[in-house]
Amino acid sequence: MEQTGSVIRFPVPFESGPQARAIFAPFRAASPERSFVVAQLGQSLDGRIATVSGESRDISGGAALDHLHRIRSHVDAVVVGAGTILADDPQLTVRRIAGKNPARVVIDPCGRIGARGKWLARDGSQRILITASAVARGEGAEIVRIDAHQGLIPPAAIIEALFARGLRRILVEGGARTISNFIDSGCVDRLHVLVAPVIIGSGRTGLDLSPIERLDMALRPRAEVHVLGGGDVLFDCDLTACRKRSN
Numbered sequence: 609m610e611q612t613g614s615v616i617r618f619p620v621p622f623e624s625g626p627q628a629r630a631i632f633a634p635f636r637a638a639s640p641e642r643s644f645v646v647a648q649l650g651q652s653l654d655g656r657i658a659t660v661s662g663e664s665r666d667i668s669g670g671a672a673l674d675h676l677h678r679i680r681s682h683v684d685a686v687v688v689g690a691g692t693i694l695a696d697d698p699q700l701t702v703r704r705i706a707g708k709n710p711a712r713v714v715i716d717p718c719g720r721i722g723a724r725g726k727w728l729a730r731d732g733s734q735r736i737l738i739t740a741s742a743v744a745r746g747e748g749a750e751i752v753r754i755d756a757h758q759g760l761i762p763p764a765a766i767i768e769a770l771f772a773r774g775l776r777r778i779l780v781e782g783g784a785r786t787i788s789n790f791i792d793s794g795c796v797d798r799l800h801v802l803v804a805p806v807i808i809g810s811g812r813t814g815l816d817l818s819p820i821e822r823l824d825m826a827l828r829p830r831a832e833v834h835v836l837g838g839g840d841v842l843f844d845c846d847l848t849a850c851r852k853r854s855n
């Protein structure tokens with residue numbers, strides 16, 4: 609059965625309209641004295657970020673992917689975990705829109721990724737590999753060693769290391785475990801969840817935070833909602849109330 613949903617059109621293109629200005633206002637307003645961390649997650653209506661086989665490329669529509677690239681262009685560094693490098697071999701550039709490529713940062717506590725990959729392209733962007741392993745490799749990347757605790761490098765230590773290198777505005781892009789770990793550690797200022805009008809029905813779920821016992825313990829961030837062309841819906845959530853700060 610082939611079905612296409614209805615497409616919502618807007619008179620003003622998202623990128624040049626007041627929506628985009630409102631969404632990126634917190635990025636511009638962020639204090640130069642502190643880090644500013646945004647996490648982004650593209651998921652289906654039923655909360656999936658990939659099929660059971662790991663396919664994730666076409667969940668978000670074109671406007672949502674443009675939005676992701678626009679976030680990349682508004683930050684100093686984009687951060688992904690080793691699992692995302694192994695699953696997607698991402699480029700992490702802003703090629704869908706006009707703008708400057710951010711530094712590319714990979715968290716690989718145990719040295720799982722190979723020495724080569726698209727993220728290591730010598731295109732003038734800074735490349736940083738954060739690891740606790742003595743054998744981690746990344747051709748041409750700066751290697752930053754930080755101790756891991758139970759296999760995880762603490763997000764606050766990563767943010768601090770990036771801040772020390774002048775990388776203040778940070779996008780944590782994936783995967784879901786990396787984003788969840790940053791949120792659980794109180795290290796995210798804003799969360800952009802892009803919900804695509806697609807139902808996958810099974811497969812990998814998005815956020816997976818530490819369990820809570822009661823609903824009144826749930827995070828209830830102030831959220832602004834934007835409908836993007838193509839029908840993806842952006843929930844722009846303000847997590848500053850749960851942010852723990854060291855810088």
Ligand SMILES: Nc1c(N[C@@H]2O[C@H](COP(=O)(O)O)[C@@H](O)[C@H]2O)[nH]c(=O)[nH]c1=O
Binds near residue numbers: 651698782
């Ligand atoms: N396809 C997709 C996402 N793709 C993101 O982009 C990365 C690939 O980057 P690049 O190689 O630069 O295109 C991939 O690892 C993932 O983080 N994100 C989402 O929210 N929803 C999607 O549907």
